[in-house]
Structures are given as structure tokens and as C-alpha cells.
Amino acid sequence: MIEFHQVGKQFDRRKVVDDLTLTIAEGEFAVLIGASGSGKSTTLKMINRLIEHDAGYIRFAGEEIRRFKPEEIRRRMGYAIQSIGLFPHWTVEQNIATVPQLLKWPRPRIRERVAELLELLHLEPEQFRHRYPHQLSGGQQQRVGVARALAADPEVLLMDEPFGALDPVTRAALQLEIARIHQLSGRTIVLVTHDIDEALRLADRIVLLDHGRIVQQGTPASFLTDPANDLVRDFIGRSDIGIKLLSLEIVSNYVRCGEFAEGEAIAETLSLREALSAFVTRRVEALPVADAQGRTTGVLHFADVLARKPTA
Ligand SMILES: Nc1ncnc2c1ncn2[C@@H]1O[C@H](COP(=O)(O)OP(=O)(O)O)[C@@H](O)[C@H]1O
């Protein structure tokens, strides 16, 4: 879907992106991560031509992106950044309708689309459509930013630290929303963050940048089990690697079916990390597990978690 081949970008004769080769498949959730100044935003903006690359090529849907008109790129790719991206003197409705307006959609279709998107992001349409950005909380502004990026049903969603300025609870809620939208829509998403936990939670593929170069790319699990070097280890947080591995796996894959254990059942959709917490707080070595309907399905053993030996 998006293909970088030996892409470079210089500012004032300084290489800020260097020899970047990367393929993002259709429907993939790719997360660009790295320290401040590592070239994440520049890489993202080269995809929608807010910044032009000056070496190599970038293809979108099989074509070099320079061949596309900027308007076409903007229609086919949504772009969301930190809340500063909303127009302060426009209502929520006008903000979300930016691209549909540009595309001259008929008014009833725009109204309908705005309502649909507000609902998708859990903002009550009648309550929110006429508000101005300053009448919203940070989390609500961010939701409007995401709704605006999705307005014309783009093929690709580009997001630059969209949850950067939010408190941890709001941030976690919005991460869930984005994961849900990704699953529902099957859209290709490229998200920039400097938060490794956000990357591990959301990504199909993580791309770690340092000084404009790719240090490692791969699945979240591969980053944890097979970090390429000390820089990657430091980025993940050495002391946390085991815990982070557990957070990638869910209880249902580790249940021994048909067994019985005492106590209140834990949900099979919990991560092993959450299960570990239950083992420790309850001081037990086996926990009953229940499905979404509350039916007990079997037992999770501490020893299986330690061994990370799936039963399913
Ligand atoms: N328009 C610009 N002019 C000059 N230097 C820039 C410009 N945009 C970014 N840079 C520089 O390029 C480097 C990478 O920036 P950026 O891609 O924004 O990093 P990140 O998003 O990872 O923090 C930084 O050193 C930054 O100062």
C-alpha cells in the first residue's frame, strides 16, 4: 500500500531521513517510534506530501506519490495531529466536514456523515456538533480530530502523536477506539508515537527510528524477544521486557479446559499481564477462567504463564 525505497530527506544539508526502506501493507497498523528528532514526523509527512522527499521513491497504491495531485492525496489519506489541529473558530461539525466540503459533497450527506462519525467516536451528535473546540475537553478535541481525519472515508489514516497531550485514562480509551476503528474499517494506519507501550498495544508492525534511520522493524513480539541492539533494549525498558511480553498475550490461549479451581473466575479476554496481577494479589497458583457469558471454561496455571506455553 505504501512503499518507501531508499528514501532520504535533508534540511539545511543535514540528513534527517536517511536510506529508509519500508513497506506498509494494505490494512496494516504501522507505528513509527523513536526519540524526539529521530525523523518520525518527517517520515509521516512525506507520505501525504506535506514534506517532499529528495532521494529514493515513495509509492502509494503502486504509484510514485509525486504523480498524485496534492488534493487527491489529501482525499485518500486522513491526517490527525495533536489537538492544535482543529480550527478554533469553526464548530465541531465544520471541522469534521473540512474534506467533504472541499469535495463539494451535498449538505445532507455531510450532516449525515458528521453524525455518524460523532457516534463512532462516542460523542453525542446533537450535543457536540455546534460546539467550538474551546468548549471541549482535550480528549473530546482529540476525538474530533480523529473524526475529521476519517471524514471522507480515506484509504489511509496518518496520525502524529494524536494522544500526546492526554492523561493516561483518556489516552487508553482513545487507543481502544483506534484499535476498534482499525478492526472495523480494515484501513491502513500509520501512527507516530514516542510511547513504547502505545506501540506494543496497537501495532501490527513497529518501526523504530534513530537519527533518520531504521534500527529495527517487526511485530511487537519480535521487538521483545529479539531486540536488535542496546538502543532497542533501552527503548523497550530492559527491566520490563517480561511484563510487556505477558501483556501481548491473552488468557484464553493458556486455559486448561475442563479443569476446576476455587475462587472468582477471571475473564478469558484478560492479558497474561493482568492474570499475573491476579495470581500475585490472590496468592494462588491456579485461577478459574470464564468466557464472555460468564461460563467457566477451565483453569489458568501460574506455571503455564511462566513457561509461556500456550495450550490452545
Ligand atoms: N522544516 C524543517 N526545517 C529544518 N529542520 C527540520 C524541519 N522539520 C524537521 N526538522 C529537523 O529534522 C529532524 C527530524 O524532525 P522530526 O521528523 O520532526 O522528528 P520527530 O518527529 O521524530 O521528533 C529534527 O532534527 C528537526 O529539527
Ligand SMILES: [Mg+2]
Ligand atoms: Mg514529531
